[in-house]
Amino acid sequence: MTTFLVTGAGGPAGATLGRQLAGRRGRDGRPFTTVGVDLDALAESPFTSTATVAAAADPAYAPSMLAAVRRNRPDLVVPTVQDELPQVAVLADTLASAGAPGARVVVAGARASELAADKLLTMWTLERAGVAVPAYAPATDLPDVDAALALAGGPVVVKPRVSRGGRGVRVVERAADLDWAATDASWIVQAFVDGPEYAPQVYRSPVTGASTVVVLAKTVLKEGRVGNAADAERVPDGSVPEVAALAVAAVEALDLVGPVDMDVRLDRAGRPFVLEVNGRFGALSAHAPELLDHVLDEWLA
Numbered sequence: 001m002t003t004f005l006v007t008g009a010g011g012p013a014g015a016t017l018g019r020q021l022a023g024r025r026g027r028d029g030r031p032f033t034t035v036g037v038d039l040d041a042l043a044e045s046p047f048t049s050t051a052t053v054a055a056a057a058d059p060a061y062a063p064s065m066l067a068a069v070r071r072n073r074p075d076l077v078v079p080t081v082q083d084e085l086p087q088v089a090v091l092a093d094t095l096a097s098a099g100a101p102g103a104r105v106v107v108a109g110a111r112a113s114e115l116a117a118d119k120l121l122t123m124w125t126l127e128r129a130g131v132a133v134p135a136y137a138p139a140t141d142l143p144d145v146d147a148a149l150a151l152a153g154g155p156v157v158v159k160p161r162v163s164r165g166g167r168g169v170r171v172v173e174r175a176a177d178l179d180w181a182a183t184d185a186s187w188i189v190q191a192f193v194d195g196p197e198y199a200p201q202v203y204r205s206p207v208t209g210a211s212t213v214v215v216l217a218k219t220v221l222k223e224g225r226v227g228n229a230a231d232a233e234r235v236p237d238g239s240v241p242e243v244a245a246l247a248v249a250a251v252e253a254l255d256l257v258g259p260v261d262m263d264v265r266l267d268r269a270g271r272p273f274v275l276e277v278n279g280r281f282g283a284l285s286a287h288a289p290e291l292l293d294h295v296l297d298e299w300l301a
Contacts, residue, residue: 001026001030001031001032001033002026002030002032002033002075002076002300003032003033003034003035003072003073003074003075003076003100004021004032004033004034004035004074004075004076004077004078005034005035005037005068005069005072005074005076005077005078005099006018006021006034006035006036006037006047006078006080007037007038007053007065007077007078007079007080007081007084007088008037008038008079008080008081008084009036009037009038009042009045009047009050010036010038010039010040010042010045011038011080011081011283012282012283013080013081013261013280013281013282013283013285014036014038014080014081015036015045015046016281016282016283016284016285016286017078017080017281017285017292018034018036018045018046018047019046019286020285020286020289020292021034021046021292022034022046022047024292024296032048033048033049034046034047034048034049035047035048035049035050035051035068035072035074036049036050036051037050037051037052037053037065037068038050038052038053039052039053039054039055040052049072051068051071051072052064053065053068056081056083056084056087057083061084061087062087062091065088065091065095066091066094066095066098069095069098069099069103070098073098073099073100073103074099074100074103075099075100075102075103075104075300076099076103076104076105076106076295076299076300077095077096077099077103077104077105077106078105078106078281078295079105079106079107079280080280080281081280082117082162082163082278082280083117083162083163085107085108085113085114085116085117085279085280086110086113086114086117088105088107088113089107089108089109089110089112089113089114090110091105092105092107104299104300106258106259106295106299107258107279107280108254108255108256108257108258108279109255109257111255112254112255112256112257112279113256113279115254116254116256116260116277116278116279117162117279118161118162119159119160119161119162119163119188119276120136120138120161120188121161122254122276122277123136123188123190125253125254126250126253126254126274126277128253129249129253130249131246131249131250131253131274132246132271132272132273132274133190133273133274133275134152134190134191134192134193134273134275135151135152135190135191136151136188136189136190136191137151137188137189138185138187138188138189139158139183139184139185139186139187139188139189140183140184140185142189144175144180145172145174145175145177145178145180146175148172148178148180148189149172149173149174149175151189151191152191152192154191154192154194155171155172155173155191155192155194156171156172156189156190156191156192157169157170157171157172157189157190157191157192157275158170158172158178158183158187158188158189159187159188159190160186160187160188161186161187161188162186171192190275193265193266193267193273193275194265194267194268195265195266195267195268195270196217196218196265196266197217197218197263197264197265198215198216198217198218198235198240198243198263198264198265198266198272199215199216199217199218199232199261199262199263199264199282199284200213200214200215200216200243200244200246200247200262200264201213201214201215201216201259201260201261201262201282201284201285201287201288201291202214202247202248202251202259202260202261202262202291203258203259203260203290203291203294203295204251204252204256204257204258204260205257205294205298206257206258206298206299207298209252209257211247211248211251211252212290212291212294213244213247213248214234214237214287214288214290214291215234215235215239215240215243215244215247216232216233216234216235216284216287216288217232217233217234217235218231218232219231219232219233232284232287233287234287234288242270242271242272243264243266243272246264246272246273246274247260247262247264247274250262250274250277251277254277254279256277256279258279258280258295258299259280259281259282259285259291259292259294259295260277260278260279260280261277261278261280261281261282261283261284261285262274262276262277262278263275263276263277
């Protein structure tokens with residue numbers, strides 16, 4: 001039987017992927033075996049079995065991941081945790097060799113994974129490639145909140161450079177909204193783009209380099225004006241071509257392959273801007289089953 005090892009199994013992205021895999025069958029018609037790994041033991045999950053690994057920032061992360069792969073011998077390792085992607089990309093060959101014969105890890109190269117995992121590096125790379133991004137700056141380039149608000153002449157979003165989902169993201173509209181002394185080089189400031197938000201789901205083939213794009217409209221945000229989507233709907237193909245084109249340009253500029261989850265917003269003039277890019281399956285991937293279809297077609301031996 002084909003075995004998948006999925007990281008972040010207790011989070012929105014990992015759990016969503018686990019539910020999708022539970023409803024699929026392999027080429028032999030048999031269900032997949034799925035192993036969900038996370039920091040803590042999971043009481044309930046859609047996975048066949050679960051295991052624990054250390055946090056990405058913990059020195060024990062690499063040994064614990066390697067141990068989980070050796071123990072379960074997966075055919076495919078699928079990371080869904082943003083801050084672990086650079087390590088997984090570096091470890092990809094080691095993890096694959098510890099899995100089943102011909103095992104692979106669904107991750108882009110080390111450089112691409114690092115660029116997408118750090119929101120400042122993402123902005124630098126996309127801006128150089130001519131991909132539209134909001135006005136931005138590292139927090140340490142700005143002396144105070146007033147300077148941050150002057151960045152684009154209006155509200156700004158202050159968020160960690162490395163984080164998962166909407167953790168730590170804040171909209172700042174006035175000086176009293178934020179204790180600037182609490183920010184440091186680990187934070188980035190972006191102009192707040194106050195328009196409809198989309199979550200393009202992209203798959204870029206590691207074989208041909210061609211991209212498939214499904215555009216989702218975020219209909220409800222968990223934090224109100226920013227953050228993860230509490231609900232989303234798929235928009236008709238071709239209905240927002242500027243969003244789809246921008247998503248492809250961003251993925252190509254970062255040289256990502258495999259599944260990609262992205263946040264794009266329109267300004268009041270209808271112009272799209274890339275807010276951030278996640279080089280992995282996202283929490284909304286069930287709305288775009290094409291991504292998993294492509295992974296099963298191109299990554300399984």
